[in-house]
Amino acid sequence: MSEIRLRQGFAVFGIFGGEKVYLSESGPTLNKGDAIICSGQDILRCMEFATEKSLYAFNDRLKRGFLTTKDGVRIGVAGDCVFEDDRIVTVKNISSLNIRIPHEIKDCSQKIYNKLFLREVFNTLIIAPPSKGKTTILKDLARKLNDYLNSSILIIDERGEFSTVCGENIDVVKFSNKLYALEYSIRSMSPQIVITDELQSCNDWQSAKIAAFSGVKIIASCHGKSIEDLRNKDYFIKNVFERYIVLDAEKSAGTVKGFYDGDFNEI
């Protein structure tokens, strides 16, 4: 099960092995009629459980549309956004939850490691649509780099999804935006490799550029289906990454479609 979706008033379903499966009281089912219908109370209880009945402690993340539990489970939320002076204060009347269950697939990045990191570490970007295994690969890659290289690794974990990754060479900065985390961590922690998830704004790309041009190697991920998708993004900056990995959007999560160099030639 990679994710579970709760929408108030509708059947609860999950994604199991890439397929949509409804959740009934007796377990997963393909029959929509047997599915549990999600109520407002269910969503409230779910939120209380996820936040250990301490919503105030998660408010900063809630304002960005998600919260992450201690175990690294990311829960996307949708509801009424409350604004004050053009700034979001909180989200109330939450009506939908998307529970993303983190995966630990040992050696899922072996192919990537063998192809790109055996001799040296390149600035690398993994490109894939949502739920196609970017974070899982990055987590496994972080472990491999920790085990095989004697380099200091900094993980910028904006959403708390890397909570299960640790090692003697790994430092983790959680819940900070990438630009801030990178600026202070490069000075204070002297990383040799930076790993971060989902570059999706100008600031994120600026932070990647800072890392790459500071002599730090950066390994990151980005939403997209292809190299063309990436190049069409307004905030895309060329020459930051030396290698691109495109994951296959059609096949199962984590399948590599192609490796590309900094000039977008397939390698």
Next chain:
Amino acid sequence: MKIFVLMLIPLFTALIGFVSSMKYSDARDFWERFEFWHKKIKSEITFSQRSLLEIFNGSEDLYKNDKFLSVAKDYLQKGKTDENLNFLSKNEKEFIYKYFQNLGTMDRDSQLNYLNSLETELNKYVSDAGQKDKKYRPLFVKMGFLLGLVVFIMII
């Protein structure tokens, strides 16, 4: 010899008076702990933003036999408490239920506003419990003693 045994009667009845008055001291202790934790929760929400369970679990060694702590953990985990709160009135129990019902269910600012809004009522319970304990505990002991004394005199 008989006199000495009979003299124990007022002491015994005074002890009964003391035991009967313990509900007032239990209530005072409980409300004082409530007030302490209320301030601590507010401070934690404002500064550290730790979860409620982290706050309570991290304090277990420091505050052993703290009835409020057990009540709070019960409410957080089960939504009700199994603790014996017979020393509290119905209104007081309702206030505790109301306090925990919305604790942890709001964003930081709303949560602090909510806790502030309950402060007047909480202060009233703390002050009432203190006053009742001060008033009734010596009274119960004295009444017990006097009753024993009357019995003693009547027997003599």
